[in-house]
Amino acid sequence: MSSRRPSQPDPQEPSSARPDRPAPPFDVPAAPEAPASEDEAFDLEEVLAKYDRESAFRRLGGPVGWAIAATLIAFSLFQLYTAAFGVFDARIQRAIHLAFGMSLVYLLFPTRRGGSRTSLPWWDVLLGLAAAAIPLYLVVFYQEIVMRAGLPTPSDIAVATVAVLLVLEATRRVVGIPIVVIAVAFLVYAAVGRQMPGFLAHRGFSFAQIANHMYFTTEGIFGIPLGVSSTFIFLFILFGAFLEKTGIGRFFIDLANAVAGFASGGPAKVAVITSAFEGTISGSSVANTVGSGSFTIPMMKRLGYRPEFAAAVEAAASTGGQLMPPIMGAAAFLMAEFTGIPYIEIAKSAILPALLYFTGIFIAVHYEAKRVGLQGIPRSQLPSLWSVMRQRGHLFLPLVGIIYLLMEGNTPMKAAFYGIVLAVAAAMVHPSTRMSFRDIVGALEQGARAALGVVMATAAAGIIIGVITLTGLGLKLASGLVSLAQGQLLLTLFFTMITSLVLGMGSPTTANYVITSTIAAPALLQLGVPILVAHMFVFYFGIVADITPPVALAAYAGSGIARSNPLATGVTASRIAIGAFLIPFIFAFNPSMLLIDATWVHTLQMGITSVLGMFGVAVGMGGFYRAAMSLPERLLFVAGGLLMIDPKLLTDSVGLLLLAAGIAVQIVRAHDQTGKPIGRSAH
Template identity: 60%
Template structure:
């Protein structure tokens, strides 16, 4: 099974490269490969050193971090898609040198820059302008055009403020002041996003690299197979479970689709699922990994910094919504399997859970340890550092998971490579934040959305949802959260929505953009593996993700779902009504509960489900009555079908 999994992953590398720019790097050999490996390993060692012995001054730490990141990006990602992936083009060497030199200018002349107290001379201005352009180019190569386009629009907005009509107008910023703000302060490129990348995020990515070296991905798939592979529609449920588990260490929904989907999508198709549905299941489950604590695609660290809410509090608040999301996906998968009469795999074909845990259960220790360390008060950086050491140590407990010294060194290189997408995205996001802080665009956008909604909370939520879905298209998780929290969340804060609920609302819909047409990258990647129609796959994925479209509204109207000012009984009540409501909505979307539904039944179940997930005793009672009525209609219809079958058989 492990060999088949590795073979499937290899076969789908082209699909990953097509939909995920982060995988489109050079495969170097010889001297150039050794140079790149040396830079990457040194980068990881620098991060480990500062984590162990103390982080440097903010600007210096972040400058060195970006210098390493930019140089590696330009060496590994060609400027043009037509350039060779086997050797480094001379132009990219020049870009790499400039990419390292521009941020290091701050390190070398740090004292002089501090003494000038924000005043930039001609050399400073030229270096800063070059650095901004290099960050945009690095983001284009790794992240792709969507985010670079957004950043460029923000730069144009900053420069042309006086000429913009309406509420979004501002007095304007000259180019010199803009460059100074973006490159020589901690309000722009060197702001919170890159600060978090240079401390917490890098170490968690390195932790994920070592977990992969120990075979954690295959362990999750085997474990999910053992738990759910035998059930109705077993492979689809395996996809939901394995992708949820991978989400605890993964930072990319597209990479998650290809990693676990290489194995689960063919299995789903072999048991009778349509290709569009198989691809959609994997895409929806993998996208949910970005919502699953403790890492949440690294957005949890950024959220903690932006909101000044402790990290442990963030991941605690995210647990129930994430579980409801996966429950919604699981419900959709189960109902589709029942509707089509799909069986699971034979138990003889599946790995035994006892054997899996005996042989590889120790791989869970680092994950358990990192959660324990975070809960007991360790900083995320220290928790990740200890977890890295523990993951290497735990791998040594069994021969089949043991990693060699070469694997340890390669893990350092792989971790640095894995961080490049985050570095490019967070540095580019810094440009967007810099423009927002200098022009006040966040408050202007918030005011505009509230004005459009005429002060109505539901309409404000709806407009914020649409804004987040648009801003999240084709943008990786960390940058996605930065953009949506900066542009969309302020509207909710103006409506007195709790800070955590407002940020989580914008974050959820930014992430769900990965499965929402027209730019549903995760769904398109799943369609590529399933050989399905991309648009139909995206539509199926949106249906399966119906819980994700409901849960954010629930926790805004009832923050108790995020454990805000909550009692235990409140949590139980909300969880029960939300679960039943999601079943109702899920059955309406699937058109099946215990038998096929008419359009009237679907309306009854949909309205009943919505009312149950909406907080309030009256809505809960009406919703419950509607669902009971719908269920009784379904039972009566099923009884007639069963009674009709013997009569038909007897006639024959």
Template identity: 60%
Template sequence: MSEKSEKELAEEVLKKYDSDADTMQYTGLMAKFVSALAITFSIFQLYTATFGVLDAQLQRAVHLGFGLALVYLLYPSRKRWSRTKVHPLDVVLAILGAASPAYIVLEYQQLVLRSGTVTTPDLAVGLIGILLVVEATRRVVGIPMVTVVLCFIAYAFAGPYMPGVLAHRGLTLNQLVGHLYFTTEGIFGIPLGVSSTFIFLFILFGAYLESTGLGKFFIDLANSIAGWASGGPAKVAVLSSGLMGTVSGSSVANVVGTGSLTIPMMKKLGYHKNFAGAVEAAASTGGQLMPPVMGAAAFLMAEFVGVPYIDIVKAAVVPALLYFTGVWLGVHFEAKRSNLKGLPREQLPKFGRLFIERGHLALPLVVIVYLLVSGYTPMRAALVAIVLSIVCSALRKSTRMKPIEIVRGLDKGARNVLSVLVACASAGIVIGVVTKTGVGLKLASGLLALSGGLLLPTLFFTMITAIVLGMGVPTTANYVITSTIAAPAIIQMGVPVLAAHMFVFYFGIIADVTPPVALAAFAGAGIAGGNALKTGINASKLAIAAFIIPYMFVLSPVILMVDATIGNVLLATVTAIIGMVALSSALIGYLVDNCRAYERIILIAGGLMMIKPGMLTDIAGFVLFALVLVSQWQRKKAQRSAA
């Protein structure tokens, strides 16, 4: 397959499985106008980040106005419409999308003085604004999220007719529109507030890092480290996707970006196409769990939990390590089982030369961690990192960005933020209905009643909710909904707030590789030419750590650095890693030799015991693991002697 055809296939897969990538392809004057609008959007965000953000509602209104205008110009209403010529209807909707939030900016003083009283013009503008957000959600995010939003809006009106604990007084149209559109508890709530400040800057930072060639550097770096090992290209996929996850918040985009290079390498080495696509899907999905720059939902978590973002980063370190260890082990055992070799060392990049030539591109990531640890706000840290990414690229002629590329970075950053912006705005509608009707506490109470007041059943039902919701709703919106509805139930059972929120965050992400709707796995299958369902099943096996780790940090928050000592963290990490070895070998069917059926059962039992916190379970699990390990060593030795 030629390089050109591989690139075309990657773009086709991205558009098919990532709805926010299927945009208009303008030429001429229209292309320049849309780019100018996107660049202006980025400049506004950079200006307010530098000189101080506006009042909350004003900042969010301008942010939404730019976002809606761009969405309606870039995302056609119907797939069969032209991708090169704008439809008149979209022009009208783009103007309304900019005008409805502008009304808040222009009438801000009067709106404050009226303090919740909704006039007829207010009602008309607010209703138009809400409908525009819902339609933008349909175009960018998809029908499942629209369905969730419309169900909550319907619930707001249907309160008097609802059964049991779900009943409430019901809202009038004036009350609903006023709450959703003219307060900071609806569309202009915390999610959009976070999007309008540091999420935008971090996405812009990621756009510039990609423009510098950092992605190619990560893939070459991973090749130099692991390309020679057993199953080298698959391990390269795990490493490079984990590294790319530090700057990419999209599982599907990550699959396409690195998978277009790593999946053909894996297939050439001998990996089955269903497994090759699964490796990339599992690794890319984990990118949203990888500090320091995680998915947009992580920034929302910092606001919802009420802690500095650096605390979220610290809490995510050990779970991310365990996740990628699990994926790496699955790849390793599959390579050993199938006797797959690595690539010849002479065909791989040299580690030292890579760092000398392009190591400076990673400096902004190091600096952003230092700034966050030093007490800088995420917005200020991202702002410095954006400037530094441009400066660092200029240190060598081969990586230097031209002035036009810097301008294009502003354009790309604004376009990349649209899916997050729309998801945050629509999630704000859900939060607005929840706060106005009080249904959040009622659903949490219902979840507790359903689980009989027991922690593990509560966690299980929450997991199922997050995974099902994640089948059609992006991670950001998924986290907002589950953290509003399900997390309070977990917190009521004595679980630390951070652990409860991290629990729903993890399962919202892992939905990307969980069949029957596993978008990251489907994208991997599209590139590999494999079966989507089988790829999803393989990806779920490789990502088994993500199904277990959330239970670990709820039962033992020490791995989230909650009331932790270095000794406690090290002990929990080491035993969990050994447990991951046991589980991965059981699922793949190979440890040091092919596993027999009873050995798999013993390894699963031992692995789960070591992952579960507690000295007795750790010892018992290790003994079971050691028994299988020694038995296979002896069997392998006997086979070699016989040979």
């Protein structure tokens, strides 16, 4: 999910025993707990806190710490109770969810980013109490509020005003300023509609009308985004926390090492495979980068990869985790709600694009290793696939169980609930993964804390949607976007991409998707793009914003571990993940890539040609196949690759010819350079 992250380590617990921080697999080089050099030393918590606002929470001890922990656990238990026995009325369910989440934000997150994380000032206690009481006003006086719907009293308006202010401040603390600025701008727009120019003008609304719409309807703060957070998303975040407690992070690293650790540039390939697996339980690009990168990045550097490349590989792969079914980022659950398409169908449609994304990264890593002459880890130092699967293969059961439940027609909420039960049960199979009572309680606490960012992001996004529904702004902006692009689909797609990337630089994926799906996706729908394609397009670019300079948070987090240049890391990550920038355009013009109206034969053909296309693009961008490439050769590979990704007979045929020509030239060049060192100095 967009705000899920690996659970935080207990400073009292030895690092080797922390299930949330992967231990070294067998005899591979030591993880950063024992760095190879002074230069590689880093503080995992500090890196997370610097680049991931949701990790910069207070760590309090004593009675206050226990009280907050109890509240977090109660939050998780409330969500589990409603999943097992049925949710309350929509507004009551969402109000209780917001009361828990918002009050905990004030108790856990300092006023300033660099504020003290070891003390709790009295004013934050008061704000926390107010943040719990204000949403509960809706619960306590629910019947009276329903009876006077549309006729709010002065006390109703006062409560609604305070609620909006509390939501904005809590969002600023845990998510960041950009999304708050956007929400405030939308609120101002609702009030000054008569003064707006051109097609943006509307009749304008009074302060009381805006406050009432934001708080007492299901189209504002308590709208669909918060509704999805209070049901599906929270439980999948909690599911990830329980899986982390089973030690699945170490299992993923061991499994990746067994599969690819021995190959050329093995540790980099391990990073790609591990991050793809991690994406099924952690939907935060930054947290995924730091969680698995704390092991893979130092290992890549010791093997010989330059720091920028090592950090970029991890960041690009970790960002792609949100694209990987069966459990994608939080925005994918919102997509299911907004489009009315079952989540399992969205996950199926995302399979081929996700595989292409990781294939492109894997190829880029492989040929970078070939270019520099990097070897893998000796097999004697790696675990065997059989031993890894025998000891911990049962940890896959919860993931398989969730897929089965979704395919059988269960709601995502029920699937996540039974997935949690299955995670606890599966962990009991082997002593090394068995969860103690303390582990279970810890998962309840850490899962709730990990969900706070999503709670506030969806509440703030509800304010934005509230203004859009109140003023009709969404249709106006969509029409304006189409008009600006003069009705051209390619230009509209390009403007939509830029919008998503810019919003993604300051907003979490969840909020970014809510805004762009409300504004930009309708523009694509006007041009005849299928609804799933339009929403998947904005979803993709909202995610890859995490590795797109100048604000590439996942890449910057990786650079914090690698001690590399942050901007250079972001540029390299964008180059490695070039497929993420190309694939959405391809499925926009050819929806069959999302398995829309596609036969199995066509899907197989499309998969093969698309993989060949990603090979051409990745190799051309990297500038090496058998030997260093000249600029014309690179263009030949890239052009051939792009044509192969577009699954049409003519483009496939021309693309195949171009790739064949490029490969032939490279074979001849490599033969001429036999015996000469290739690329070492350039690296």
